[in-house]
Amino acid sequence: MVRQARSEATRQRIVNAAVELFSEVGYQATGLGDIIERAQLTKGALYYHFDSKEALATAIIEEGADIALRAFRSISDPSSPALENMIHGIFVVADLTTSDKMVRTGTQLLKAFGEFNAVTALTHGHLLSEMVAQARQAIAEGDVRDGLDPEAVGEVVVGAMLGAELISNAASGGADLVDRVARTWTLLLPAVASAESLPYFAEFLSRESLRHLPA
Amino acid sequence: MTEQLDRRADATRQQIVLAASHQFARKSYSQVNLDDILTQAEVTKGAMYFHFRSKHELAVAIINHQTALSYEAMNEVLSRRLAGLETLIDVSCLIVGKDIGDDVCRAGLNLLESIGRTDGVQTRVLGEWTSAFAEVIRRAIAEGDVVADREPEDVSRVLISAFMGLRQTSDVNDPQRYFTDLQKTWALTLPGFANPDRIGYLNQFIKRRIALAIHNAKPLT
Numbered sequence: 183m184v185r186q187a188r189s190e191a192t193r194q195r196i197v198n199a200a201v202e203l204f205s206e207v208g209y210q211a212t213g214l215g216d217i218i219e220r221a222q223l224t225k226g227a228l229y230y231h232f233d234s235k236e237a238l239a240t241a242i243i244e245e246g247a248d249i250a251l252r253a254f255r256s257i258s259d260p261s262s263p264a265l266e267n268m269i270h271g272i273f274v275v276a277d278l279t280t281s282d283k284m285v286r287t288g289t290q291l292l293k294a295f296g297e298f299n300a301v302t303a304l305t306h307g308h309l310l311s312e313m314v315a316q317a318r319q320a321i322a323e324g325d326v327r328d329g330l331d332p333e334a335v336g337e338v339v340v341g342a343m344l345g346a347e348l349i350s351n352a353a354s355g356g357a358d359l360v361d362r363v364a365r366t367w368t369l370l371l372p373a374v375a376s377a378e379s380l381p382y383f384a385e386f387l388s389r390e391s392l393r394h395l396p397a
Numbered sequence: 398m399t400e401q402l403d404r405r406a407d408a409t410r411q412q413i414v415l416a417a418s419h420q421f422a423r424k425s426y427s428q429v430n431l432d433d434i435l436t437q438a439e440v441t442k443g444a445m446y447f448h449f450r451s452k453h454e455l456a457v458a459i460i461n462h463q464t465a466l467s468y469e470a471m472n473e474v475l476s477r478r479l480a481g482l483e484t485l486i487d488v489s490c491l492i493v494g495k496d497i498g499d500d501v502c503r504a505g506l507n508l509l510e511s512i513g514r515t516d517g518v519q520t521r522v523l524g525e526w527t528s529a530f531a532e533v534i535r536r537a538i539a540e541g542d543v544v545a546d547r548e549p550e551d552v553s554r555v556l557i558s559a560f561m562g563l564r565q566t567s568d569v570n571d572p573q574r575y576f577t578d579l580q581k582t583w584a585l586t587l588p589g590f591a592n593p594d595r596i597g598y599l600n601q602f603i604k605r606r607i608a609l610a611i612h613n614a615k616p617l618t
């Protein structure tokens with residue numbers, strides 16, 4: 183029991199050291215030796231937990247995605263309208279992508295590995311299925327335009343957010359992400375919300391943008 | 398070994414609190430009979446007196462338990478990171494929902510009314526609630542939803558008085574009515590402290606939540 187806890191603490195120390203180094207000097211420039219030195223551990227300890235730098239990167243992607251997913255789930259409460267959850271959820275995730283080192287590094291690694299890492303499909307898949315579930319609920323609550331498919335709505339929203347993230351990374355190193363997310367939602371909302379619900383959600387969105395944007 | 402004993406004692410204590418909540422949620426303080434609690438909790442009188450020296454002490458424990466659960470619920474809502482005033486609206490819906498369908502919440506609030514005047518229990522519990530709400534109102538002022546010249550503690554006290562009064566004038570067994578009355582309470586109090594520009598939006602925000610809350614409500618059986 184105690185041993186397990188200690189082993190978990192060591193693993194976390196390695197992951198945290200890797201997150202720091204990857205975000206300071208980048209994935210390519212970081213060697214396993216640097217990580218061992220930063221974590222103040224032996225080579226053996228590192229190899230006990232991770233057999234390669236890529237395994238370490240995968241762990242960071244998973245942990246970051248897990249933090250973001252848990253944040254999204256925690257706000258997807260049945261007591262609030264699902265379309266609010268969809269809007270609010272994207273802002274909360276965007277905030278975490280800016281402020282949380284694990285999420286930010288995980289997101290960057292995800293992009294670097296996107297082509298050939300199975301974890302990519304899985305990570306986006308989880309967020310997508312949460313979003314589709316919310317879209318389905320929003321349709322049931324009558325806040326979505328007639329005839330829209332929940333899968334399509336979920337895909338477009340998640341896709342647009344990932345795209346905003348990409349552009350934001352290219353344009354500002356991720357600094358203007360929340361602003362881009364706000365603008366993306368402004369364009370998407372009239373395509374998603376029903377005519378009667380649009381004015382309310384447009385105001386919900388503009389309040390959300392104001393609150394999340396740096397003053 | 399002692400740890401195991403402690404855990405068993407905790408479980409027994411919890412069993413008594415839950416059984417007693419079931420009783421206090423449905424009957425007034427004076428009507429609740431200790432024997433009924435013992436039967437339902439399946440514990441002996443000795444076990445009960447080991448944990449609670451009197452019916453009064455048991456009642457205060459339920460109030461404290463309910464207060465702790467409400468704070469947990471409030472922190473949960475705070476972690477959703479909505480605007481301050483939206484958070485308070487959500488908390489009010491959540492607590493009304495629990496008052497409708499949860500033994501411990503219903504019992505705790507009933508008891509706060511019936512025995513809260515002795516030993517300063519009401520003063521303490523409502524005082525803590527007032528400060529907790531005032532903290533969030535302060536944020537709502539910074540966010541522009543509450544007008545700047547209102548005293549946060551005053552706004553907080555008015556809201557809590559309105560909610561505590563509401564459960565007496567409304568019907569806790571009728572979700573439709575209780576939630577509709579909650580909506581009216583907000584609609585009537587908001588103009589006293591909310592920024593006039595925001596009132597239209599806030600009423601919509603409340604209306605949408607109340608509709609969902611009525612739909613999701615599960616009354617006590």
